[in-house]
Amino acid sequence: MDLLHDIQSHLAEVAADPAGKVLDGRLLEKFDGQVTESISETERDALICQLAELLPILQQDPTPATTLIQVIVRPASYTFSRVLEIRPPVDLQAGLKAPSPPINLLTLALLEKAAFSRSDAGIVAGKPDVVAALIELWLSISDTAVAQRAHEVLLGLLTADDDGQPPVTAAYNQSLMWRRVFRDKDIYGSIYRICSLSNAGQKGQLSKRDKTVAQARLLALLAKIDCESIRLSQIAEVENQFGVTDGGLLEFAALKMVEYEDDVLMHMTLVDFFAELLKPNHSFVQAVEIYDHDPCPSETLHFLMAKGLHSRTLSYYLDSTKQSSLDLTYLYTRAANYLATYASSYPSHFLHSPTIAEKTMFRLSEVLGTMSPGRWAQGLTPKHDLHVLASLPGLALLPRPAFTSPLFLLPAKPPNADALQTLATVFHGPRNQGLSDESVQSNGDSLQRATARALYFLYVDRNPTLWQEVVKAAEIVALKEAALAAIALMKAVITANWGPLLSDADEDQPELPTEAQLAEKCHSSQHLPPTGLLAILTPPAMEAVLPYLLRPAQTFSNLVGGGKGDVESAAYRVAAAKFDLLTSLKPRLQEVAQETGQLEDVVAVVNRRLALGVLGGNSEVGGNVGTLEL
8 A cells, every 4th residue: 555655654764863854744644544444454563563663762742643553543453452462562651651642642542442341451450550650640630631531541441340230349349440449559549649638739749729620530430430449448548548437439539538618619510529429320329228217219319418418518509598609609500400410310309308398499489489571581591490490300399288389480471491491391291211219210100290290280270371372482483492492392291201190189198189189270170181192182272282383384585594494594493393393293193093083184184284394385474583593
């Protein structure tokens, strides 16, 4: 291959004069991944060896050469075993310690090859100097790109070396990479020494600023590997030196490492870390019981509660009057996100925490109750409070005696995208996402489906013009986000995951109405529709939603830069969302028509409208829209 020959000749010239001959970056860039796949393994190995011999003597920016090596080894067929066969041998430790980001990145690319095999990860674990250098590079380097790659490589090695199950106990954890990181005194201790502020600025240690960066990096990793290896004591001698007497690395990071009272930015990072820990997507989360036999759905939540971190974090949202203005400026939104994560991940636990639930309802009512129509119209919405509301279990939002649900404070008008999206989330019901709370998985899904349905009808009873206002919002194409949110609300109800209420009152949940009570509350003489589709096909939705969906989409081809067929225009995006909703409606209508022998005429009309495509003919509008590109 001529290109391969040209590169090898050029590299030989550079090797002969490493200080004077400049690497031809453009020539090396031509050797891309496609070319790499076409060369033989012998040619690949020869080129890598030539580059490996060049790098130690190169006296210029090595980026073109290091990038070329990464391209050559990128194919999955180039395994870590092949990396170990490179001659001269790759000094992984030296590459990680080199004061050169390009060399660091190259070394990390080679080391990452071990993350695809448990046995290869074990080989890396058998090189303590390499693991120590990887830890130091990840936590200490100022180059964020290198630090992120080091994070990914370390996480990959831990994942590859894990068998898919959390280590049952620290004592019996035989996973080689885990043991190297958490049971090697020097390596385990280096994590504490690099991140602790007690030695900031001392000889050989990072400055306080750089240590806070290292702390943030440690928190980012711990959030992804929550397991007993970080919760339980590993090497007490090391942990005691840094104030940890009853726990492991997690307790150090959460309680001892960060001076949160004097560093609001790190406090923000810490709260975000707690929220990440709560998310139910950790393969290492296990169910336990808290002391005194009170149910606690995960060890993570147990830890946060037992250490006072749960209540402290929530206080920045629930007890805002007790906080300083500076803390609220930075921590209120973070605490709101933490509360939303907690309530959505552990809804049963939230409901059985009456003080937290009551304070949450009070706070939401306080915030939403002071919102004026003008603020809603201007889009000045309390987004984080709405996020909390949308994350709450539906049972918490049902009205009670002397209590009005904060959900009912959301306006049907003026059109506001955030309010409409919140209604869509609440009315749709559970989305079958994995929850950590086992009681909710077994019993709560039907309850959430029933409460979503009840909340919809209760809201509509208080806002009988809801659907007229939603359709108006959907037709104001100039307010693109509100129009799309209005269509999303229609789709949320049409595709809602609803369930029936009980026929008899539930003594354990007195706020949950029966079917008859719901009908009475909504001033209906008969049972209310059981599904979202049927709710749309009955008043007051019927007169507004279906006619809107069957009308041709609004276009603006009579305006300069108009949107017919222009996928970037607001008009086309709204039209496409409307068409997608109609597409989702069709099979549901057909199913009802087959079951009841009715609605055939409606199905036929929907089919004819779908046959016309996204725009569905011409319904040109102009004059009242000044800008389409929003």
